[in-house]
Amino acid sequence: MASVTEDQVREALARVNDPEIKRPITELGMVDTVTIGETEIVVRLLLTVAGCPLKDTLTRDVTNAVGQVAPTHTVRVDMGVMTDEQRKDMQTMLRGGQTEREIPFAQPGSLTKVYAIASGKGGVGKSSVTVNLAIAMANRGLKVGIIDADIYGHSIPDMLGVGDLRPTQVEDMIMPVPAHGMKVISIGMLKPRKDQVVAWRGPMLDRALVQMLSDVYWGDLDALLLDLPPGTGDMAISLGQHLPNAEVVVVTTPQQAAAQIAERAGTMASMLHQRVVGVLENMSYLTLPSGERMEVFGSGGAEQVAATLSERLGYDVPLLGQIPLEEQLRIGGDSGDPVIVTHPDAESSRILQAAADQLSGRTRGLAGMQLGLAPAGRL
Numbered sequence: 001m002a003s004v005t006e007d008q009v010r011e012a013l014a015r016v017n018d019p020e021i022k023r024p025i026t027e028l029g030m031v032d033t034v035t036i037g038e039t040e041i042v043v044r045l046l047l048t049v050a051g052c053p054l055k056d057t058l059t060r061d062v063t064n065a066v067g068q069v070a071p072t073h074t075v076r077v078d079m080g081v082m083t084d085e086q087r088k089d090m091q092t093m094l095r096g097g098q099t100e101r102e103i104p105f106a107q108p109g110s111l112t113k114v115y116a117i118a119s120g121k122g123g124v125g126k127s128s129v130t131v132n133l134a135i136a137m138a139n140r141g142l143k144v145g146i147i148d149a150d151i152y153g154h155s156i157p158d159m160l161g162v163g164d165l166r167p168t169q170v171e172d173m174i175m176p177v178p179a180h181g182m183k184v185i186s187i188g189m190l191k192p193r194k195d196q197v198v199a200w201r202g203p204m205l206d207r208a209l210v211q212m213l214s215d216v217y218w219g220d221l222d223a224l225l226l227d228l229p230p231g232t233g234d235m236a237i238s239l240g241q242h243l244p245n246a247e248v249v250v251v252t253t254p255q256q257a258a259a260q261i262a263e264r265a266g267t268m269a270s271m272l273h274q275r276v277v278g279v280l281e282n283m284s285y286l287t288l289p290s291g292e293r294m295e296v297f298g299s300g301g302a303e304q305v306a307a308t309l310s311e312r313l314g315y316d317v318p319l320l321g322q323i324p325l326e327e328q329l330r331i332g333g334d335s336g337d338p339v340i341v342t343h344p345d346a347e348s349s350r351i352l353q354a355a356a357d358q359l360s361g362r363t364r365g366l367a368g369m370q371l372g373l374a375p376a377g378r379l
């Protein structure tokens, strides 16, 4: 009987990814020993933390991979836990050799587009827009991350159905929570208790933002969306300081009062040297059973914001779309299954998908856009 070698088994193991970190377990230093007996192969794995919730997935994947190169052997997977030293080595490897924390998206040459979703007033639908825009980008094959930096609302995890999940921590590195094919971290996940009220001043908020940007293992992202708290407060200033390359999308309703406050949010972004890439109007109208459109919050707000910002900032700030009031959108947010997933043909979903395509440079024929010159999503 031709026997299998340890190299062949390790080669097979190199095809198994850690389910959370999504990198080969061999690269992560998780394969401790491989022992090949007459009839049995024993693979000893080192987990990052004892009681890792993904033990069963790892055992299944390892058994399948080794079974393919050694079909006549049985496979046994033993589990141990990494030492502090081994965890630190893994963390350094994940940071690309950097031992110091740094914000990967602020490095020259970063290919990740960062979008800050801002609003003047609260409750205009900024978080709903963030999750649906993010999924719309993921729908096009982009690797997407979301940071919920809204200290007052932090509603993103619930909107994505992961409100009860906590991120895994490896040393001082935090693994983002997977949701709808994306990676998510929320300021709410950094609190000791879910129901704790966040009453932080500027420096604490700054630390929380830096933690979410640099201590979270984001891996390779095409787009990172940040849900900011409403208004022009400390978080917006911190973001401007740490990520001046972020592009800002302003969300507003058609209401004139909301529009004026939204203009201030856009102007502030520009003062922090961030580019305002568009305005999205939410709650624009309600389609009545007769087909007639009722403008519940009036009309013209976002057009006004786009025109004022274009004039003030000296470049074109487009209106990216007008999203109607829709019950399905609200239900999607409440249930954790966003409307763009459950009802991709709903009017709101189509408008959000078009806005996402416009932002990530996927709509053909837009004036001034580079087409086909760079990899998708990295224009």
Ligand SMILES: Nc1ncnc2c1ncn2[C@@H]1O[C@H](COP(=O)(O)OP(=O)(O)OP(=O)(O)O)[C@@H](O)[C@H]1O
Binding pocket: 119, 121, 122, 123, 124, 125, 126, 127, 128, 129, 150, 152, 153, 154, 155, 230, 282, 283, 323, 324, 325, 326, 327, 329, 330, 331, 333, 334, 348
């Ligand atoms: N177009 C819409 N149609 C129906 N309901 C909507 C729409 N947009 C938002 N909502 C609902 O309005 C409420 C507020 O929306 P959301 O939480 O997204 O706003 P926000 O601007 O992020 O609020 P906050 O200021 O608290 O962060 C939610 O219940 C959401 O489901």
